[in-house]
Amino acid sequence: MKSTALPPPLLLLLLTAAVALASCAPPQQQPQQQGKIDVSLLQPAEVVRLYYESFDKKDYAAMYALISDGFKEIEPTAKTYGLFAAEMGKYFKSGRGMKVLEMKEPEVDGDTAVVGYRVVLQLNTGERELDSVFTLRKRHNGWKLIHPYGQNIDTG
Numbered sequence: 001m002k003s004t005a006l007p008p009p010l011l012l013l014l015l016t017a018a019v020a021l022a023s024c025a026p027p028q029q030q031p032q033q034q035g036k037i038d039v040s041l042l043q044p045a046e047v048v049r050l051y052y053e054s055f056d057k058k059d060y061a062a063m064y065a066l067i068s069d070g071f072k073e074i075e076p077t078a079k080t081y082g083l084f085a086a087e088m089g090k091y092f093k094s095g096r097g098m099k100v101l102e103m104k105e106p107e108v109d110g111d112t113a114v115v116g117y118r119v120v121l122q123l124n125t126g127e128r129e130l131d132s133v134f135t136l137r138k139r140h141n142g143w144k145l146i147h148p149y150g151q152n153i154d155t156g
Contacts, residue, residue: 037050037062037065039065039066039141039142039143040141040142041142042142042143043106043143044106044108044113044115044136044143045103045104045105045106045115047066047115047136047142047143047144047145048103048115048117048134048136048145049100049103049117050062050066051063051066051134051145051148052098052100052117052119053100054066055088055091055098056097056098056099058088058089058092060081060084060085060088060089061081061085063084063088063148064078064081064084064085066144066145066148067084067144067145067148068137068139068144068145068146068154069139069144069154070146070154070155070156071144071145071147071148071152071153071154072084073154074152074154075149075150075152077150087149094123094124094125095121095122095123095124096122096123096124097122098119098120098121098122099119099120099122100117100118100119101118101119101129102116102117102118103115103116103117104116104117106136110138111137111138112135112136112137112138113135113136113137113138113143114133114134114135114136115133115134115136116131116132116133117131117132117133117134118130118131134147134148135147135153137154
């Protein structure tokens with residue numbers, strides 16, 4: 001029977017190529033894919049942090065993805081992405097940015113989580129610290145903010 005072993009230089013070349021391809025493969029369960037964030041993989045405190053970091057970067061699409069569909073239905077300024085982006089953009093007429101100071105350990109009770117936070121609003125007239133909480137609900141597509149701003153709360 002004839003041996004089908006590859007010559008050492010060819011074997012080395014194939015092994016090197018296999019290792020290089022394996023190192024290029026994306027890691028499993030990464031929340032970031034192709035520049036977009038898979039918010040369904042985020043934990044409650046990560047959702048709140050991302051909401052404010054996205055606000056600072058004027059990434060209104062990321063912010064909008066973190067808001068519950070119920071809130072979008074009941075809040076006139078969030079019914080569409082365009083309305084939401086316009087509402088969020090109003091801040092930057094009087095402000096320069098936002099900085100996250102602290103995310104507190106979330107209190108999780110089943111499908112509801114409460115996350116305390118401290119942020120600094122960087123206004124044109126100075127800074128204003130905000131210390132408050134968000135309530136999130138676990139939905140089929142991840143943890144969502146049910147009252148990101150205004151008086152309306154998604155109770156569904």
